[in-house]
Amino acid sequence: MLNNPDIILPEPTLRRLPWYLAYVEILKARNVEYVSSTQISRALNVDASQIAKDLSFLSLKGKTRIGYEVEALAGTLADFLGFTTSHKAYVFGAGSLGAALMQDSGLSNYGLEIVAGFDVDPDKVGKTVAGVRIHHIDSISDVMRKAPASIGILTVPVECAQETADIAIGEGIKAIWNFTPYRVKVAEGIVMANTSIYAHLALIFNRLNADA
Amino acid sequence: MLNNPDIILPEPTLRRLPWYLAYVEILKARNVEYVSSTQISRALNVDASQIAKDLSFLSLKGKTRIGYEVEALAGTLADFLGFTTSHKAYVFGAGSLGAALMQDSGLSNYGLEIVAGFDVDPDKVGKTVAGVRIHHIDSISDVMRKAPASIGILTVPVECAQETADIAIGEGIKAIWNFTPYRVKVAEGIVMANTSIYAHLALIFNRLNADA
Numbered sequence: 001m002l003n004n005p006d007i008i009l010p011e012p013t014l015r016r017l018p019w020y021l022a023y024v025e026i027l028k029a030r031n032v033e034y035v036s037s038t039q040i041s042r043a044l045n046v047d048a049s050q051i052a053k054d055l056s057f058l059s060l061k062g063k064t065r066i067g068y069e070v071e072a073l074a075g076t077l078a079d080f081l082g083f084t085t086s087h088k089a090y091v092f093g094a095g096s097l098g099a100a101l102m103q104d105s106g107l108s109n110y111g112l113e114i115v116a117g118f119d120v121d122p123d124k125v126g127k128t129v130a131g132v133r134i135h136h137i138d139s140i141s142d143v144m145r146k147a148p149a150s151i152g153i154l155t156v157p158v159e160c161a162q163e164t165a166d167i168a169i170g171e172g173i174k175a176i177w178n179f180t181p182y183r184v185k186v187a188e189g190i191v192m193a194n195t196s197i198y199a200h201l202a203l204i205f206n207r208l209n210a211d212a
Numbered sequence: 213m214l215n216n217p218d219i220i221l222p223e224p225t226l227r228r229l230p231w232y233l234a235y236v237e238i239l240k241a242r243n244v245e246y247v248s249s250t251q252i253s254r255a256l257n258v259d260a261s262q263i264a265k266d267l268s269f270l271s272l273k274g275k276t277r278i279g280y281e282v283e284a285l286a287g288t289l290a291d292f293l294g295f296t297t298s299h300k301a302y303v304f305g306a307g308s309l310g311a312a313l314m315q316d317s318g319l320s321n322y323g324l325e326i327v328a329g330f331d332v333d334p335d336k337v338g339k340t341v342a343g344v345r346i347h348h349i350d351s352i353s354d355v356m357r358k359a360p361a362s363i364g365i366l367t368v369p370v371e372c373a374q375e376t377a378d379i380a381i382g383e384g385i386k387a388i389w390n391f392t393p394y395r396v397k398v399a400e401g402i403v404m405a406n407t408s409i410y411a412h413l414a415l416i417f418n419r420l421n422a423d424a
Binding site (some may be wrong): 007009011014017018019021022023025026029043044045046079081082083085087095096097099101102103104105106107110111112150151154155158159169174175180181182183185191193195196197198199200201202204205206207209210211 | 219220221223225226227229230231233234235237238241254255256257259293294295297299307308309310311313315316317318319321322323324363370371375386387389392393394395397403405407408409410411412415416417418420421422
């Protein structure tokens, strides 16, 4: 099945495939029918042979001189990346970033469905953000039984990051998407993805200062 | 000046420094007075000699057998990373992610001050999100004169990403923080940071499927 690759794709390939998808979706919107890896290469500054290699994971081959069919390529990429399948997630920490992610309807267009939020703040527990109910972390077993999820989005304060991840994993969460600047440690077999918002801020600030 | 490093720090160092800061802030909250690089190393799984090397950029030296003073280290790191200085930014694209970022008050704690939003949707232009006014992109010159900013946060649809970045840079924006999956091209001297939300989703989905 195309949307259930059993192979572990290399991280650099997984980073580039969404770029190709974004570009191909633009072409599709412009009613372009075919695209060559040379064209993608010029648009995205990625080596054409690298593109062909990345796309070979999808068992997609371009036609000589014509290239890839745009619509088929867009559909196959989205399926292959898992963006067309619903993956259920909890948000841990319904503070400002957590609430923002619950409100970002864009994530659901990419296959991420946030089904519950957790917090310890009595002012937040019991409330609903963008249709998602916030539960007390102590009731996670109960929520997990009724509306299970495999992905835990971590937006708690740094000092609670490790403990919260441990609780989530203990209850059956299989992947942690960490938005905190804390390096959470997880057992082997648990998927970890770190979105380092603060590292990107630090990079921007440093480069701006160095230019000035 | 510590919070105005004129040197361009290596990207890996800029990625690790916020980890140290997060860890040291936890220690500070626990009233710990001193921390050694060995301790940081154990907590974060980073080589102790690497930590000492990264921290040497801050002209901070630990005392033999005692280590670094926690409070001084936290303050120096935050200053050095630019988190204690206000950097003004515009959000381009007041859709779901853009609005979410405007509502994320956490960013202002790390030195990012969003002073205006831009969109083309008549339903959004003129409105205010979390105190930030949304302007039509056509009035950017005017806004830039009255409330200048150097950072452009890009949360527009992919098909507008390049055009919007070009407009922003043309008006004096010096750094693009790109949240779209499109590989925006910028002239030399313009700072680019890509936060690849969709690549992280793709990574999580792929690893979860491969495990199943």
